[in-house]
Amino acid sequence: xxxxxxxxxxxxxxxxxxxxxxxxxxxxxxxxxxxxxxxxxxxxxxxxxxxxxxxxxxxxxxxxxxxxxxxxxxxxxxxxxxxxxxxxxxxxxxxxxxxxxxxxxxxxxxxxxxxxxxxxxxxxxxxxxxxxxxxxxxxxx
Amino acid sequence: xxxxxxxxxxxxxxxxxxxxxxxxxxxxxxxxxxxxxxxxxxxxxxxxxxxxxxxxxxxxxxxxxxxxxxxxxxxxxxxxxxxxxxxxxxxxxxxxxxxxxxxxxxxxxxxxxxxxxxxxxxxxxxxxxxxxxxxxxxxxxxxxxxxxxxxxxxxxxxxxxxxxxxxxxxxxxxxxxxxxxxxxxxxxxxxxxxxxxxxxxxxxxxxxxxxxxxxxxxxxxxxxxxxxxxxxxxxxxxxxxxxxxxxxxxxxxxxxxxxxxxxxxxxxxxxxxxxxxxxxxxxxxxxxxxxxxxxxxxxxxxxxxxxxxxxxxxxxxxxxxxxxxxxxxxxxxxxxxxxxxxxxxxxxxxxxxxxxxxxxxxxxxxxxxxxxxxxxxxxxxxxxxxxxxxxxxxxxxxxxxxxxxxxxxx
Numbered sequence: 217x218x219x220x221x222x223x224x225x226x227x228x229x230x231x232x233x234x235x236x237x238x239x240x241x242x243x244x245x246x247x248x249x250x251x252x253x254x255x256x257x258x259x260x261x262x263x264x265x266x267x268x269x270x271x272x273x274x275x276x277x278x279x280x281x282x283x284x285x286x287x288x289x290x291x292x293x294x295x296x297x298x299x300x301x302x303x304x305x306x307x308x309x310x311x312x313x314x315x316x317x318x319x320x321x322x323x324x325x326x327x328x329x330x331x332x333x334x335x336x337x338x339x340x341x342x343x344x345x346x347x348x349x350x351x352x353x354x355x356x357x
Numbered sequence: 358x359x360x361x362x363x364x365x366x367x368x369x370x371x372x373x374x375x376x377x378x379x380x381x382x383x384x385x386x387x388x389x390x391x392x393x394x395x396x397x398x399x400x401x402x403x404x405x406x407x408x409x410x411x412x413x414x415x416x417x418x419x420x421x422x423x424x425x426x427x428x429x430x431x432x433x434x435x436x437x438x439x440x441x442x443x444x445x446x447x448x449x450x451x452x453x454x455x456x457x458x459x460x461x462x463x464x465x466x467x468x469x470x471x472x473x474x475x476x477x478x479x480x481x482x483x484x485x486x487x488x489x490x491x492x493x494x495x496x497x498x499x500x501x502x503x504x505x506x507x508x509x510x511x512x513x514x515x516x517x518x519x520x521x522x523x524x525x526x527x528x529x530x531x532x533x534x535x536x537x538x539x540x541x542x543x544x545x546x547x548x549x550x551x552x553x554x555x556x557x558x559x560x561x562x563x564x565x566x567x568x569x570x571x572x573x574x575x576x577x578x579x580x581x582x583x584x585x586x587x588x589x590x591x592x593x594x595x596x597x598x599x600x601x602x603x604x605x606x607x608x609x610x611x612x613x614x615x616x617x618x619x620x621x622x623x624x625x626x627x628x629x630x631x632x633x634x635x636x637x638x639x640x641x642x643x644x645x646x647x648x649x650x651x652x653x654x655x656x657x658x659x660x661x662x663x664x665x666x667x668x669x670x671x672x673x674x675x676x677x678x679x680x681x682x683x684x685x686x687x688x689x690x691x692x693x694x695x696x697x698x699x700x701x702x703x704x705x706x707x708x709x710x711x712x713x714x715x716x717x718x719x720x721x722x723x724x725x726x727x728x729x730x731x732x733x734x735x736x737x738x739x740x741x742x743x744x745x746x747x748x749x750x751x752x753x754x755x756x757x758x759x760x761x762x763x764x765x766x767x
Contacts, residue, residue, distance in 0.1 A: 236381070236714045237765075244765060268706045268722055268737075289736075290704035291766060292711075335706060 219311055222303045223319035230323035239324065243295025250298045253287035264343060266336030269293045273340050275347045281306050282348060286340065293335050296320075296328055300337075304344055309355075312348035317341065364665045369657065370746050372397040383716030386751045391536050391564060391695055391742030392720055394589045396650070403649040404591060407642050415641050416615055416632075430641045433648035434631070440651040441581060442572040443598055447630040450604075451644045454595035455563040456486040458582035459530070461597055461634065462559055463490035465607040466528060473499040476526045480505040480513055480542075481732060482535045485725040487561045491530055505531070507732070511538035511687035515546055522554045529558045533565035537726040537740065538687025539695030541565070544576050552577065557603065563587055567744070568666060568693045570659050573598055585647030589654065594643025597634070604630050611636040662745045670694045672749055673741075676756045680763065686733055694743035697724070700759065703766045705739045711765060712739075715758045 217225070233239045257274040264271040269290035276283050284305040288294040303319065304312055320329050329338050370376050373395045378385045387395060413422035415430050434449045443449060452458045471477070477491045481504050495502045503521055507513050513531070522529075529551045534541050544560060551558045557579035562571065567588040573581045580599045586592035599607075609616055609627055613636040618626040627633045654662065673696060677683055682701035699705060709721035722737040723730045730737060741755060 240711065240714070241765065268709075269704065270736075290706040292707050 219303055219307055219315045226299055226319050227322045243292050246298040247291045247294040253285050264336045264339045267334035269335045271336035271340050273343055280308060282309055282312060282351060284344060293337060296325060296337055309348040309351040313345055364661045366748055373746055374398055376746060380716045381714050386717045386754055388741040388743060389718045389720050390744035393586045394744050397589055397653050399653050400590055400646050400649050404642055404646045414638055429645055433645045436648035436651055437596055441598060442574050444574060445601055448598055448601055450597040450631045450634040451639050452595040452597050453593055454584040455582050458595050458597035459487055460490045461610045462580050463494045465610040467494035467498055469607050471498045471500050471527050474525060475500040476503055478503045478505055478521055478526060478529045480531045481507050482538060482729050483532055484536050487530050487532060510689050511540045512689045513542050518550050522556055526556055529556055532561040534693055536564045537697050537724045537729050539692040540687055540689040541691040541693060548577050569663050579603055585643055588650055590647035590650035591643045594640050594647045609633050613637045666694050669743060669747060673752045676752050680759050686738055696741045697738040699738055700763060705737045707766055708739045708762050711762045712758055717755055717758055
């Protein structure tokens with residue numbers, strides 16, 4: 217599935233929820249279902265220090281695709297990470313780099329990617345895009 | 358209860374327009390008062406009146422508006438002096454806020470009195486604003502920063518202080534009330550010890566001025582600093598009180614207009630107190646607005662406010678303790694309405710986000726006191742900080758909301 221198809225899928229899932237409580241409960245569920253990040257990957261280098269919550273992000277390549285694993289110490293943040301990973305992981309660097317993550321706005325969680333939130337999520341998206349750009353540069357050398 | 362009967366919190370709430378607002382379609386419950394307090398209508402009106410009808414730069418005008426507003430600015434200084442019971446009007450310096458006030462003292466006092474090898478003492482529970490300026494002055498002067506610890510209840514270990522003071526110690530900077538723990542420090546005792554060694558004391562009053570009567574002469578502090586916006590006044594305005602004997606000796610930390618007596622290219626002589634420390638156009642609207650807020654507090658009665666808040670504190674403590682797995686950080690015998698807490702296994706950020714959705718405003722994180730968090734070996738807390746307009750009903754709703762949080766994450 218392309219990045220846009222995955223975004224559409226998530227928007228449809230969230231359209232079932234009437235209020236914030238359902239959404240948050242779903243994020244908690246996603247967070248709990250997320251595969252454990254390898255503790256060895258939770259290094260200082262992979263840590264994105266938000267003021268409010270911590271986020272770890274690890275990247276590796278699988279063929280011509282980039283695969284991400286991530287974690288957070290806060291549950292709601294981790295739930296949103298699960299969504300971001302679902303959309304961006306396993307995609308081609310070029311697509312990741314150019315991705316417009318409109319789904320966050322559509323499902324009413326835009327505030328979580330605001331620079332004022334300092335929960336590490338925006339920094340994580342930026343880092344994912346930076347990985348994609350770095351990978352592309354390496355390929356084109 | 359008789360003490361709260363005299364204090365009509367519902368009438369007071371009507372003085373604060375914002376308290377009628379809704380957040381996420383829920384009535385706002387504002388429990389982030391240690392970050393900033395809301396403004397009574399009289400303050401909002403006063404500020405709007407100045408901009409609408411009275412605005413003019415002060416201290417330099419020959420014209421009517423300037424003279425009138427200069428007069429009101431100086432009356433604001435008088436109001437502040439009266440409120441904190443300072444001896445002289447010229448001991449009241451208007452600044453941009455607590456952080457500005459502390460930086461001013463750290464720089465100016467440091468320039469005049471701190472030499473290589475000297476020491477400055479702060480406490481382990483300080484806000485970053487009362488840590489970093491002293492770190493910087495110590496770095497600049499090659500002096501040493503020493504830290505007075507607190508115990509696990511969040512009370513300063515005042516018994517240690519005497520052992521820490523040496524002839525090299527030049528300043529003790531400590532908060533009156535902790536913004537993260539709510540502890541009220543025994544300033545008379547602390548200052549008493551310091552003064553036995555002729556050690557001046559700067560009191561960070563950012564969290565104390567709005568909760569209790571302040572008498573800088575009785576307290577005998579050498580400096581007392583606070584922000585307007587934490588005492589129901591406008592933001593961007595603050596106060597630096599200093600004893601005349603120190604302020605006279607200290608050099609200006611900022612230079613420019615207003616603070617000079619005579620300027621030639623060969624040299625400049627400085628104006629007298631308080632103008633020597635008020636370079637440039639001061640925030641006269643903020644200063645007058647702050648004085649208006651203090652007048653409002655005086656009219657309501659600072660003792661009545663303190664009594665009401667004490668009662669609400671007991672009630673809140675009891676209600677929070679009913680929640681299984683909730684730990685309160687800061688259980689000093691003498692404290693104000695600040696509740697830092699964590700619920701077992703639940704991240705403070707998650708708690709804060711869910712409370713927000715229920716219309717409850719709290720702060721989460723380290724509250725600019727990272728060393729304090731380190732003491733308890735935690736990353737941060739949820740902080741509910743109360744003010745004169747909060748009610749038992751709001752605390753009940755906080756209690757219920759926390760149970761909901763527990764249900765969601767527990």
